[in-house]
Amino acid sequence: MEANHWRQEKERLERVRKKLQANIAELEPEVAGLSDQATDIRKRFWEEVTINTSTYEDFEESFYSINQQSAILAERERGHKLLMQQWKNMNRLLPSPYFGRIDFKEDGLGPSEQVYIGVSSFLNEDGLSFLVYDWRTPIASLYYDCSPGPASYVTPSGAIEGTMELKRQYQIHNGQIRNMFDASETIGDELLQQVLGKGADSQMKSIVATIQKEQNAIIRNDTSRMLIVQGAAGSGKTSAALQRVAYLLYKHRQSIKADQIVLFSPNTMFASYISTVLPELGEENMQQTTFQEYLDYWLGDSLQPEDPFNQMEYVLTAQGEPGYKARLQGMTYKSSEAFLLDLQSYGVWLGQKGMRFNGIRFRNRNLITAEQMRTKFYAYERSLPLFNRVALMQEWLLNELASLERREREAPWVEEELSYLDSDQYAEAFGMLHKEKELFDLTEHFTSVREKLSNKRREDEGDFEFASKEEELLRRRVVKESFKPLRKAVKKFLFVDIKGIYEQLFKGEAAYRERTNRAELPDQWSDICKQTKERLDQQQLFYEDATPYLYLKELIEGVRTNTEIRHIFVDEGQDYSSFQYVYLKKLFPRARMTVLGDFGQAIFMQATSLDAPDSPLVRLFGKDETSLIRLLRSYRSTREIVEFTRSMLPGGEEIAPFDRRGRKPLLARLNGREKRDAQIAADIASLIAEGYDSIAVITKTAAESRDVHESLRIHGVEALQLITKETMDFNKGVMVIPVYLAKGVEFDAVLVCDVSLDAYGRDNERKLLYTACTRAMHRLHLYTTGDWSPFVRALSADLYEQAAN
Ligand SMILES: Nc1ncnc2c1ncn2[C@@H]1O[C@H](COP(=O)(O)OP(=O)(O)OP(=O)(O)O)[C@@H](O)[C@H]1O
Numbered sequence: 154m155e156a157n158h159w160r161q162e163k164e165r166l167e168r169v170r171k172k173l174q175a176n177i178a179e180l181e182p183e184v185a186g187l188s189d190q191a192t193d194i195r196k197r198f199w200e201e202v203t204i205n206t207s208t209y210e211d212f213e214e215s216f217y218s219i220n221q222q223s224a225i226l227a228e229r230e231r232g233h234k235l236l237m238q239q240w241k242n243m244n245r246l247l248p249s250p251y252f253g254r255i256d257f258k259e260d261g262l263g264p265s266e267q268v269y270i271g272v273s274s275f276l277n278e279d280g281l282s283f284l285v286y287d288w289r290t291p292i293a294s295l296y297y298d299c300s301p302g303p304a305s306y307v308t309p310s311g312a313i314e315g316t317m318e319l320k321r322q323y324q325i326h327n328g329q330i331r332n333m334f335d336a337s338e339t340i341g342d343e344l345l346q347q348v349l350g351k352g353a354d355s356q357m358k359s360i361v362a363t364i365q366k367e368q369n370a371i372i373r374n375d376t377s378r379m380l381i382v383q384g385a386a387g388s389g390k391t392s393a394a395l396q397r398v399a400y401l402l403y404k405h406r407q408s409i410k411a412d413q414i415v416l417f418s419p420n421t422m423f424a425s426y427i428s429t430v431l432p433e434l435g436e437e438n439m440q441q442t443t444f445q446e447y448l449d450y451w452l453g454d455s456l457q458p459e460d461p462f463n464q465m466e467y468v469l470t471a472q473g474e475p476g477y478k479a480r481l482q483g484m485t486y487k488s489s490e491a492f493l494l495d496l497q498s499y500g501v502w503l504g505q506k507g508m509r510f511n512g513i514r515f516r517n518r519n520l521i522t523a524e525q526m527r528t529k530f531y532a533y534e535r536s537l538p539l540f541n542r543v544a545l546m547q548e549w550l551l552n553e554l555a556s557l558e559r560r561e562r563e564a565p566w567v568e569e570e571l572s573y574l575d576s577d578q579y580a581e582a583f584g585m586l587h588k589e590k591e592l593f594d595l596t597e598h599f600t601s602v603r604e605k606l607s608n609k610r611r612e613d614e615g616d617f618e619f620a621s622k623e624e625e626l627l628r629r630r631v632v633k634e635s636f637k638p639l640r641k642a643v644k645k646f647l648f649v650d651i652k653g654i655y656e657q658l659f660k661g662e663a664a665y666r667e668r669t670n671r672a673e674l675p676d677q678w679s680d681i682c683k684q685t686k687e688r689l690d691q692q693q694l695f696y697e698d699a700t701p702y703l704y705l706k707e708l709i710e711g712v713r714t715n716t717e718i719r720h721i722f723v724d725e726g727q728d729y730s731s732f733q734y735v736y737l738k739k740l741f742p743r744a745r746m747t748v749l750g751d752f753g754q755a756i757f758m759q760a761t762s763l764d765a766p767d768s769p770l771v772r773l774f775g776k777d778e779t780s781l782i783r784l785l786r787s788y789r790s791t792r793e794i795v796e797f798t799r800s801m802l803p804g805g806e807e808i809a810p811f812d813r814r815g816r817k818p819l820l821a822r823l824n825g826r827e828k829r830d831a832q833i834a835a836d837i838a839s840l841i842a843e844g845y846d847s848i849a850v851i852t853k854t855a856a857e858s859r860d861v862h863e864s865l866r867i868h869g870v871e872a873l874q875l876i877t878k879e880t881m882d883f884n885k886g887v888m889v890i891p892v893y894l895a896k897g898v899e900f901d902a903v904l905v906c907d908v909s910l911d912a913y914g915r916d917n918e919r920k921l922l923y924t925a926c927t928r929a930m931h932r933l934h935l936y937t938t939g940d941w942s943p944f945v946r947a948l949s950a951d952l953y954e955q956a957a958n
Contacts, residue, residue, distance in 0.1 A: 386927035387789025414439035479680030488730035488759035726750030730759035791815030834868035903929035913942035
């Protein structure tokens with residue numbers, strides 16, 4: 154680039170930085186005092202406000218004064234927050250104010266405008282012209298979407314047409330321009346090369362400077378209710394999702410707050426891995442959770458749901474066990490749409506007969522029997538949906554309990570209970586009664602007024618009548634306390650025997666057909682029934698049963714919803730069942746959904762295809778409300794690694810590697826485990842010596858991880874982490890990790906330790922191996938002590954190197 158361009162750019166950078174420094178210095182004193190001031194205001198606010206309740210007018214006045222003051226306080230706090238935000242943004246800009254520039258000449262207007270783009274906007278003193286544009290502004294999309302030449306961008310008031318005369322990228326560190334490129338075709342191949350060539354980190358990085366056009370379409374999609382992204386491994390799905398959150402928070406800053414966005418992540422370690430991206434962009438983090446957390450929350454007390462990792466371990470390790478085939482068939486069927494329809498039909502059947510209830514017992518007596526409830530339930534209007542009738546039942550039960558409670562006051566046990574009250578309890582109850590009476594009982598007021606008027610004292614504690622009243626009140630209180638758990642249980646719908654209702658669906662083929670109208674059933678149905686029932690008897694649920702169970706529960710009890718949430722993001726979306734999607738949609742009725750995933754990495758049994766023409770995901774909101782974007786370029790791994798991994802997948806040839814070069818994957822076959830582990834230990838040492846500091850030894854199962862971890866430590870590998878499903882944080886270094894926990898994360902080097910026919914021989918293990926290998930950014934090693942897995946054997950020999958034995 155010409156020397157005078159460099160000079161001009163350096164001078165401009167200096168100018169912008171000086172202005173930033175001046176503005177920061179100007180705000181500094183104000184900002185420094187802000188947090189003290191805020192607490193000061195609050196303190197004074199509470200000191201100055203006293204509630205005057207002597208007369209109604211005084212009370213009213215105090216009330217309005219409090220309201221007024223708190224409004225002033227809120228306004229001031231808003232102002233402070235804004236100031237603080239500006240100050241933080243400027244500080245974030247200072248070391249690297251921008252990463253891109255476009256010169257854009259709008260059709261029909263004067264000279265072209267120089268648009269510098271950075272992580273937030275920065276205005277000139279005039280308050281009108283932008284020295285830096287936020288990357289999320291409409292005009293900045295030109296930088297991501299267009300090449301020099303005719304170009305246009307969309308604003309809320311329509312499309313703006315014009316010509317892009319220049320597109321430039323900068324690498325600015327510590328206030329110095331390190332590098333500058335003028336881009337022509339696509340943005341930033343050079344910059345991207347440099348970014349991708351770096352080492353893996355313990356935290357995911359933001360990609361704002363190098364967002365690619367197809368990723369930008371995901372980030373800025375604002376029209377669909379459902380946005381589905383099917384993207385190859387390493388194509389930037391998670392990155393795009395996080396930038397999209399930042400974009401939505403910026404674009405809808407008046408109406409959406411960070412806590413109205415929820416991201417479902419595959420595990421807690423992944424949540425920690427991505428947690429710094431949004432703060433790096435100056436935004437607050439969205440809420441993060443896992444589907445398992447949700448299941449635990451709603452089922453926790455009554456039934457223990459299995460977690461998906463245990464389910465996965467079973468699939469991978471229990472091949473020889475009896476009932477294995479049935480369990481796998483059960484997993485597939487219970488995640489299917491067919492089963493969802495079956496449950497709906499079952500709901501209709503339950504509307505006519507077969508509901509099961511838990512009778513209400515009290516002190517070893519039946520208060521209301523299950524039979525009474527059933528009779529009552531089926532006496533309600535049959536056309537009412539189940540949950541309406543259950544709500545009516547609930548109301549009826551609460552009324553019944555109230556009258557039973559009244560009757561119960563005369564029961565002998567109450568008398569007995571009263572005599573057990575010690576004097577303290579008595580005094581306490583007595584005090585409470587009086588207090589309650591004074592506050593709430595109108596008759597008490599009336600009595601005291603009458604006392605004053607007639608100048609005649611009411612009966613006191615020594616009076617007979619008072620004593621009997623007191624006993625009556627105490628009885629009432631004792632019975633009320635003992636009925637409390639019953640009322641609570643009714644309010645929580647515990648009178649519906651959901652477990653029994655779910656269980657009676659698995660009473661054999663004929664019963665199932667009758668209840669669901671299903672003609673075709675998996676051939677192992679009777680074993681599936683047996684397994685399901687056995688689990689329920691142990692107060693547990695298979696993972697594949699957990700969501701259907703909750704679905705049925707809500708069909709009967711009514712749907713839980715959270716109407717606050719505006720957007721939900723589902724990462725690794727291929728690993729959720731159609732059931733889980735229906736569920737999420739119901740749960741968050743006002744939310745838009747963004748689902749990101751890769752069917753090539755669908756390693757769980759409940760997998761859902763994201764982009765198949767008949768995908769249940771598309772049907773969820775209907776074609777018109779759904780957009781589907783496919784990402785085919787893979788950025789994480791070198792060209793050599795992508796060429797190797799994509800060949801493992803049918804149809805993988807459409808995955809395009811980004812052109813970053815490296816060594817071909819290395820295949821090593823060794824004679825026995827001892828030699829293999831010695832080789833892995835030696836390879837780890839040499840990779841570290843080459844400068845790679847994030848290295849993962851990937852195993853298939855948790856048990857294998859433990860073995861290999863132990864063995865590698867004996868072989869002298871130091872500071873070796875063992876990652877389990879309980880690991881909360883993702884730390885850089887050398888680790889042993891089961892493949893299903895490595896989802897979504899990446900490493901400089903990956904060593905897959907047992908790529909034998911035994912370990913990865915079945916078709917469902919193909920995707921597992923693909924997922925393991927695609928975690929590698931720069932180097933990939935595969936080891937075996939026996940025959941190679943057929944998925945490796947089928948690869949063309951020029952895709953890899955073989956280690957000399
Ligand atoms: N536009 C980009 N600029 C710079 N880096 C990028 C870009 N897109 C993706 N990357 C990098 O590629 C790697 C993979 O990205 P990411 O993890 O988002 O992909 P993914 O599609 O979610 O992967 P997977 O499905 O395999 O978990 C990350 O290191 C990310 O920083």
